[in-house]
Amino acid sequence: MKLINLIMVVLxxxxxxxxxxxxxxxxxxxxxxxxxxxxxxxxxxATVTDSLKTIPADSSSIDNLDNILSDKLDSMTHTWYVQxxxxxxxxxxxxxxxxxxxxxxxSIYISRxxxxxxxxxxxxxxxxxxxxxxxxNRRRGMVSIMMGLTNYYFPLFEEALAKYGLPxxxxxxxxxxxxxxxxxxxxxxxxxxxxxxHGTAKMYGLEINSYIDERNDPIKSTDAAARYLKDLYAIYGxxxxxxxxxxxxPGNINKAVRRSGGKQTYWEIYxxxxxETRGYIPIFIAANYVMNYAKEHNLNPVQPSFKxxxxxxxxxxxxxxxxxxxxxxxxxxxxxxxxxxxxxxxxPARKDKNFVLKLPIDKISPFIDSQAQIFAFEREKYFPNxxxxxxxxxxxxxxxxxxxxxxxxxxxxxxxxxxxxxxxYKVSTILLSEWNHLRRNxxxxxxxxxxxxxxxxxxxxxxxxxxxxxxxxxxxxxxTKVVTLKPNESITGPSTINEEYTYYTxxxxxxxxxxxxxxxxxxxxxxxxxxxIKNAKGLTVGQKLKIPVKA
Numbered sequence: 001m002k003l004i005n006l007i008m009v010v011l012x013x014x015x016x017x018x019x020x021x022x023x024x025x026x027x028x029x030x031x032x033x034x035x036x037x038x039x040x041x042x043x044x045x046a047t048v049t050d051s052l053k054t055i056p057a058d059s060s061s062i063d064n065l066d067n068i069l070s071d072k073l074d075s076m077t078h079t080w081y082v083q084x085x086x087x088x089x090x091x092x093x094x095x096x097x098x099x100x101x102x103x104x105x106x107s108i109y110i111s112r113x114x115x116x117x118x119x120x121x122x123x124x125x126x127x128x129x130x131x132x133x134x135x136x137n138r139r140r141g142m143v144s145i146m147m148g149l150t151n152y153y154f155p156l157f158e159e160a161l162a163k164y165g166l167p168x169x170x171x172x173x174x175x176x177x178x179x180x181x182x183x184x185x186x187x188x189x190x191x192x193x194x195x196x197x198h199g200t201a202k203m204y205g206l207e208i209n210s211y212i213d214e215r216n217d218p219i220k221s222t223d224a225a226a227r228y229l230k231d232l233y234a235i236y237g238x239x240x241x242x243x244x245x246x247x248x249x250p251g252n253i254n255k256a257v258r259r260s261g262g263k264q265t266y267w268e269i270y271x272x273x274x275x276e277t278r279g280y281i282p283i284f285i286a287a288n289y290v291m292n293y294a295k296e297h298n299l300n301p302v303q304p305s306f307k308x309x310x311x312x313x314x315x316x317x318x319x320x321x322x323x324x325x326x327x328x329x330x331x332x333x334x335x336x337x338x339x340x341x342x343x344x345x346x347x348p349a350r351k352d353k354n355f356v357l358k359l360p361i362d363k364i365s366p367f368i369d370s371q372a373q374i375f376a377f378e379r380e381k382y383f384p385n386x387x388x389x390x391x392x393x394x395x396x397x398x399x400x401x402x403x404x405x406x407x408x409x410x411x412x413x414x415x416x417x418x419x420x421x422x423x424x425y426k427v428s429t430i431l432l433s434e435w436n437h438l439r440r441n442x443x444x445x446x447x448x449x450x451x452x453x454x455x456x457x458x459x460x461x462x463x464x465x466x467x468x469x470x471x472x473x474x475x476x477x478x479x480t481k482v483v484t485l486k487p488n489e490s491i492t493g494p495s496t497i498n499e500e501y502t503y504y505t506x507x508x509x510x511x512x513x514x515x516x517x518x519x520x521x522x523x524x525x526x527x528x529x530x531x532x533i534k535n536a537k538g539l540t541v542g543q544k545l546k547i548p549v550k551a
Contacts, residue, residue, distance in 0.1 A: 103129075103133060106124070109124055109129060109132065109289070112289065112293055113285070116288065116292055118169050119167040119168075119239075120167050122285045122289075124285070125282070127278075127282035128285045128286055128289075131279070131282050131285075131286035134286070135287070135290045136299065140299060142179075143294070144302050147299075147302070148302040148303050148304055149180045152308065153174070156219065156222055157174065157222055158171055160226040161226055163223075163226065164226045164227065164229075165230075166233075167239065170243075172284065172287040172288055173194070173225075173243070173284070174194055175291070176287055177194055177195040178192065178195055182217075182340040183216055187433070191216060192213075192215035192216045193218055193221055193222065194215075194221050196215040196221060196224065196225070204224035204227055205224065206220060206224050210343070211342065211344060211346055212342055212343060212348065213341055215341075216340040216341045217341035218340075228246070232245050232250070235250065236253070238264075238265065238266070240266035243280065244277050244280055244281060247276070247277050247280045248273065248274045248280075252274055253269075253273075255272070256269040257272075259272040260272050266281055308337075308338070309360065309361040309362075310358050310359060310360060311358070311364045312357065312358050313356065313357045313359065313368075314355075315347055315354060315356070315357055316349050317349055317351070318346065318347065318348060318388060319349065319357070319374070320345055320346055320382040320383075321336065322382070323374055323378065326377055327373055327374045328359075328367060328370070329521070330360070330363060331513060331516075331523065331524065332345070334360070335359070338358040338360075339357060339358050408452075408453055409448045409451070410425070410448070410451055411446065411449075412443045412444060412446060412448075412449060413445065414445050416443060416445070417443060421451075425451050425453055427451065431452075432451065435449075435451065435452065436449050436450055501530065501547055501548050502547050503546060504545045504547050505542060505544055505545075506540060506542060506543040507541060511524075511536070512524035512527050512539070519549075522548055530547075530548060531546055
């Protein structure tokens with residue numbers, strides 16, 4: 001740790017010295033942002049806003065960022081929590097809301113941004129306006145879903161920012177970086193809510209090895225991000241430049257300063273920054289606007305039908321997620337969602353190095369009561385001779401649950417790109433890129449792309465097999481009982497134990513996961529297969545589902 005601190009001090013001195021030599025009037029820069037400024041706060045923001053009207057919006061960088069942001073929002077909607085905790089009808093309604101809304105006059109946007117009283121200046125120009133419209137118009141429904149996730153993540157961000165004395169507005173950075181998806185990986189290899197690159201993560205004490213990547217740990221990565229932002233501010237003293245440096249790295253900022261002839265602010269070095277970074281401050285300002293004025297645009301968050309209330313356990317021995325899922329009857333995707341830092345469903349804990357496991361709070365006591373059983377469950381299968389077996393390439397299954405899906409191949413044709421192919425099969429370009437290890441989402445004519453789609457043939461054959469067994473049972477005078485459950489009612493008694501299946505009537509707010517939890521030994525995948533459900537979000541109130549009855 002002392003070595004890391006020493007390296008950080010040396011790095012800070014080197015970068016700050018280089019940066020200082022490139023500036024001709026640093027006092028003007030510092031006086032514009034420190035609390036002791038002699039300028040009136042409203043006057044300062046108005047002056048900055050007026051000065052930006054002559055800066056054209058970089059259409060090429062904005063279009064590219066539009067695509068990147070769209071992919072991140074797509075990946076967010078594929079996470080377990082979004083798919084299972086949000087009511088199906090609310091999700092469908094939100095996704096259907098991606099329609100063009102009325103664009104307001106510039107004066108309204110400017111007035112509202114000034115009224116936010118943000119410590120970080122929030123100026124306005126055409127680039128900011130374009131990103132506000134991107135969120136409110138083109139991805140309106142996805143934004144409402146993302147807003148529903150903020151109650152889960154924002155308290156964590158706010159606590160860390162307050163701990164290090166940083167502006168609260170920085171909590172909106174993960175909105176841009178990851179769309180609040182803790183497992184997302186960028187084309188450049190950045191990972192997690194705060195999109196840390198490998199080297200920066202290691203510098204700030206995040207562990208990365210074959211089994212764990214703490215860039216995906218919401219708590220540890222948030223603390224590291226806050227420390228990194230604080231160090232950047234100690235170097236540059238300007239929050240716009242700090243946020244830009246967070247995106248493209250201090251080296252690119254210093255180059256932009258030199259190439260601009262020692263210009264001082266983000267907007268003055270704007271044209272010399274990497275293309276994507278040019279849109280980074282505008283989108284940060286837009287995210288601040290969207291999160292504070294959503295109601296004024298008739299956009300409300302989609303609230304989850306149930307909250308994940310969690311607690312943690314400290315482990316000192318190897319454990320596989322499948323052992324936990326089998327004994328506690330909890331979906332493995334839920335365990336992955338709560339513990340995104342573990343790369344291969346393995347917690348590599350041992351006596352001399354403990355690791356934590358996060359579980360729903362109602363599973364903490366059962367885990368403690370069944371701890372011996374959980375660790376002993378098929379121990380030789382998962383850890384022969386009490387050792388971790390060689391890692392299999394489970395990249396696809398970790399990034400997106402492909403169980404019950406069919407792998408097909410698509411040959412790229414002239415005029416195709418990653419987005420058009422992804423749209424054709426209704427998957428995100430991030431998934432397409434991850435499945436095929438694409439670099440910068442580039443595809444070539446003739447290239448074969450692997451794509452996972454719903455396996456209709458498999459679903460049909462399994463459903464037919466169930467029907468054949470049911471018909472045979474009926475021929476033997478075995479009656480299938482129809483049961484409609486009331487809220488909080490479960491099936492009990494011997495009358496259903498020997499039946500092939502029973503029925504359940506879908507209620508408001510139900511998902512396959514919440515339904516499966518009401519039936520002992522039944523998984524959401526089994527219900528999906530038995531009822532030939534292609535889209536887990538497509539349940540309707542009043543729909544009758546067949547539920548397998550386990551002896």
